[in-house]
Amino acid sequence: METAVIIVFILGYIAIAFEHPIRINKTASAILTGMLCWTLFMLASPNDHGVVELSDKFERFIHHWRIEAGDSSHPTDHTVLYREFVISELAHHLSKISEILFFLMGAMTIVELIDAHQGFQIITSRIKTKNPKTLIWIICWVTFFLSAILDNLTTTIVMVSVVRKLIPDRQMKLLFIGMIIIAANAGGAWTPIGDVTTTMLWIGGQISSAGIMKSLFIPSVVCMLVPLLVLHVTMKGSIGESVQNSETPQPTVPTGNIILVLGLGVLVMVPLFKTITHMPPYAGILLGLGILWAVSEIMNPELDEAVKKQYTVAGALSRIDVPSILFFLGILLAVGALESMQVLQQTASWLDENMGDQRIIVTLTGLLSAVVDNVPLVAASMGMYSKDVYPQDHMIWEYLAYCAGTGGSILIIGSAAGVAAMGIEKIDFLWYAKKIGILALLGYLAGAAVYLLMLPLFH
DSSP: OHHHHHHHHHHHHHHHHTHHHHTOOHHHHHHHHHHHHHHHHHHSOTTSTTSSTTOHHHHHHHHHHHHHHTOTTSOOOHHHHHHHHHHHHHHHHHHHHHHHHHHHHHHHHHHHHHHHTTHHHHHHTTOOOOOHHHHHHHHHHHHHHHHHHSOHHHHHHHHHHHHHHHOOOHHHHHHHHHHHHHHHHHHHHTSTTTSHHHHHHHHTTSSOHHHHHHHHHHHHHHHHHHHHHHHHHHOOSOOOSOHHHHSOOOOOOTTHHHHHHHHHHHHHHHHHHHHHHOOOHHHHHHHHHHHHHHHHHHSOTTSOHHHHGGGSHHHHHTTSOHHHHHHHHHHHHHHHHHHHTTHHHHHHHHHHHHHOOHHHHHHHHHHHTTTSOHHHHHHHHHHHSOTTTSOTTOHHHHHHHHHHHHGGGGSGGGSHHHHHHHHHHTOOHHHHIIIIIHHHHHHHHHHHHHHHHHHHHHO
16 A cells, blocks of 8 residues: 555656646645545555554554553554544644645735735835846845745745746746745755754754854855856846836835835744744744734725725735645645655665765755655654764754755755745746756755865864
């Protein structure tokens, strides 16, 4: 059954990659893949080879079940317990996935609300250059540092919205968005709050804030600069004719400044909220969304209700890209099934046994994160390597933070930033792999080489 699940997973990814030739929406493929993986997992027998038979997780589940039943010696039907185990695993993964989805929904809604109030025009109106080569440097550096302060997912959503306002030409806009994904993932890798995998390592005690920022800043900059320099040399064409020149300009919304400051303030405060309250990020984004909702409702009291709705959170919610959220749900469900079936852990163990060199293993882990979600890969690595052997700020943890954070840029489905951009702008998987994937790979390898060369300076 394990083999069947892996085949379904691979076929699902192929269907996503060839969305346009087969004419099946990628969201449908992702949801089908995720649910088929869990259905096959449920229909398997606890005696099937490679399923959770004799795994520590399943044995612990049986042990806890017996304790709750009040009789540790009571015989149990392993088939029934296996089904209960699969349901509990599904609920566990759905709980983690829902945190990401609620955060994504909240961030996308805030961005849509800012856009409705023409808040991004305040930013775009200050960027006067029409030279794409100059503009892409500005966009990438802003994305890089904003991602370090916020996170790569939120930053990508904000910067894609900005680029959509600045660049009318479709092909040029896609090149910019590709670089935004690379810059956002590179910027998120060198701070403890910039990427979810770095945050996991930080919370787990594998890295310290000062250590990760000191060791990964320069490699992360190199990871962005190499593809940026290549694109600067090879880029041709213009940003296209401004939309404002060909269409009637929209009337200025006087509340744009307020919503822009309040909206970006909410996004900036989410990491601080998490640090102070120890609550998950989605709680902070939902609190901020509630504040914005209340403020938007009392603004512009003179407007008609039908007109006013487009300037409120209720109107913004109707404009967010729900299919991209469901796509994210399907992908994470499929990966969760592989994690629960121990496939990812077995892969990590196989690498450890056959590769030996930790630098090679972690580099390959980063490349694998372009295909498989980096969260379970990092989680598996954290469980595979003991902090007693590899203490805080050891090379393996810092290098893992870099590789898992930036390797996902190689394919558009390899990171939350890429998935969000794919959903917002309907970017084709194969187009990204051809135009941006090679650039991202060059940046990834260059940054990795710089980190390994700098290793003696910090360790």
